[in-house]
Amino acid sequence: MTQTILTLAVAYAFVVALALLVLLQSRFPLILRAGLTVMTVALIFLTYRGIGEIRGLPSDSAPPERFRLYWAQVDEPDKVSGDPGTIFLWIRELDEEHYPVGQPRAHKLPYSEELAALVMEAQREIAKGEDIAGEVEDAEDEDTAEELAQETQSETGGNSARIGQRVVDFDFGALEFGPAPAPVTPDKAE
Structure with a gap:
């Protein structure tokens, strides 16, 4: 389960970095900005699917008292x-x-x-x-x-x-x- 959480955290960090890159470097060619936008949208769906994988997995923390x-x-x-x-x-x-x-x-x-x-x-x-x-x-x-x-x-x-x-x-x-x-x-x- 923690591997999935780490993967999702990296995915979110990538989305934030990508959004900042597009906003700050708006002189990129239109095709590159469109490609980055498509990749970001695809990553959103992959993240949504990954969250579905987390549900139902056993916790690896210690049991309650x-x-x-x-x-x-x-x-x-x-x-x-x-x-x-x-x-x-x-x-x-x-x-x-x-x-x-x-x-x-x-x-x-x-x-x-x-x-x-x-x-x-x-x-x-x-x-x-x-x-x-x-x-x-x-x-x-x-x-x-x-x-x-x-x-x-x-x-x-x-x-x-x-x-x-x-x-x-x-x-x-x-x-x-x-x-x-x-x-x-x-x-x-x-």
Whole structure:
């Protein structure tokens, strides 16, 4: 998803630069100005089509602190193709009183055996008809940006991350699944 967003950002920057060029350099031949105008109009349609591709793609950000799990998909690593594996969660954020907030959203997480085991167990409970909630415990001490950058470099083997690729970095050991608590309702006043 981030690759698509970066592509669209570059496309918009190109449109702005092109519009400025045409406005500031109006001594270009008519054929060149007409060609630039046609390219700009074509880019608008390509951008519109690209935005349509963004909708529905899973978020690569960390899941919210509290959420209800609707379903998950575990794609295990494939040594033949070099795919590191991915875990997809379809979730909806819960507020402090356990009421749903916003719309359900798909989240894309990097594969780990520990997380895969947690997710598979939660899926078994959902298949039995249970409502399952997840909670990500807060980290006790926050690292500085420099420590996080060094940790990310050591985990990815240096600068092997490609542009547009985002790494979700939170402690999956702090993620717990359990029965979804009932929403807190106010007391009835008599």
